[in-house]
Amino acid sequence: MSIRSWRNAELLRIDEIIPAEDIEEPRLKYLLASLREKKVLHRPIIVEHRKMLVIDGHHRLRALEASGAKLVPVILADYRSDVRSVGRWMYIGSWSIDRETVLKRGLEELEHLVKRGGSRKIEAKVRNETMNIKADRLDAYISLKYSELLRRVMNELSKVPFDEGKCRSSEICLSFPELEIDDMYRIPYTSLLPPRSTLHETSLKEIEVPFKLNDLGGKF
Numbered sequence: 479m480s481i482r483s484w485r486n487a488e489l490l491r492i493d494e495i496i497p498a499e500d501i502e503e504p505r506l507k508y509l510l511a512s513l514r515e516k517k518v519l520h521r522p523i524i525v526e527h528r529k530m531l532v533i534d535g536h537h538r539l540r541a542l543e544a545s546g547a548k549l550v551p552v553i554l555a556d557y558r559s560d561v562r563s564v565g566r567w568m569y570i571g572s573w574s575i576d577r578e579t580v581l582k583r584g585l586e587e588l589e590h591l592v593k594r595g596g597s598r599k600i601e602a603k604v605r606n607e608t609m610n611i612k613a614d615r616l617d618a619y620i621s622l623k624y625s626e627l628l629r630r631v632m633n634e635l636s637k638v639p640f641d642e643g644k645c646r647s648s649e650i651c652l653s654f655p656e657l658e659i660d661d662m663y664r665i666p667y668t669s670l671l672p673p674r675s676t677l678h679e680t681s682l683k684e685i686e687v688p689f690k691l692n693d694l695g696g697k698f
Contacts, residue, residue, distance in 0.1 A: 487522040487687040489549045489694075492542065495523070496531050498662060499671045500623075501540045509541045514698050519689045522551035524682050529663060533561065533678050546696035551689045553682050557659045565677030566656040569635035573649035577631055578604050581650065584628030585609055591621040598655030605649055615655040616664055619671045622654070639677055 513519065519542075523535030532539060533555055542550055555561065571577070585602055592600070592613040599610040600618050613621075622628060635650065645651040657676060665671065691698040 486685050487551050487553055487689075489689075490525070490530075490552050492539075492547055492550050494530055495525055495539060495550060495552070496529065496666050497536055497539060497670060498531050498533075498665045499536050499675055500673045501537050502673045505537050505673075506540055506544070509537050510544060513541055513545070513691060517691050517698055519551060519691060519694075520686050521683075522553045522685065522687055522689070524555050524678075524680065525552045526557055526662070527554040529666065531662060531666065533557075533680070534683055536673075542694060542696065545691075545698055547691070548695035550694070551687065553685060555680065555682055557662065560680055560682055561659070562679040564657045564659065564662065565679050566640045566654060567637050567674070567677055568640045568645055568651055568653040569632050569637055570644065570648035570651045571635035573605055577634060577650060580627055580631045581652065582609070584625055584631055585611065587627050588621055588625045591624055593617040593621075596655075600655065601651075601653050603645065603648070603651040613655065615657055616661045616668060618654050619657070619675050620669045623669075623672055628652075637674075 519538065521535070521538070523539050524533040525531065526533055539550060581602060581604060585600070588600065589611050592611065594612055595614045596612065598615050599612055601608065601610045632652065635652065638644070640653055640656070645653065
């Protein structure tokens with residue numbers, strides 16, 4: 479239930495909002511330090527209006543929660559009309575024998591973890607060789623959390639928005655299936671996705687409505 483509304487944003491209780499992704503600790507620490515210095519949150523969190531699922535702003539939400547905030551500035555969105563696509567990232571970089579070895583072993587590890595199904599694939603290109611695993615879209619991301627080898631090599635690669643041409647021209651390219659809107663509604667009943675799995679395309683990200691952190695409760 480909305481506590482207070484103004485312009486394009488509302489204040490909701492923090493316990494009403496459901497995260498879809500985990501967070502990266504270094505990114506969270508940086509954001510916490512920035513918020514405590516500036517005392518203002520400029521961009522509200524974008525939340526799906528039916529399931530109250532976070533579309534954009536997981537690190538902001540966790541930072542507010544860590545500071546004891548009771549209220550969160552949000553923009554309520556309709557997936558069907560406000561989001562152009564869920565989008566996806568890819569991991570690219572230069573070749574090395576170690577990266578190739580770890581990537582291949584990581585894919586073998588993931589193949590044993592992931593649920594099969596659907597026509598979408600986890601795809602990896604190493605120079606002129608292509609490897610893929612058909613997998614359930616959502617489980618492809620959830621299983622990644624348990625594949626230490628694959629996460630190790632991904633940490634050494636550059637994470638950029640998916641671009642087929644750039645993928646082809648890179649010596650190493652790893653990509654996961656693009657999630658669909660219906661997949662997002664399944665998340666609260668399965669497990670949180672890894673940090674920054676999705677890349678939602680929506681003009682709502684451009685909206686800025688400054689909120690003084692002291693109005694949200696917590697210790698800033």
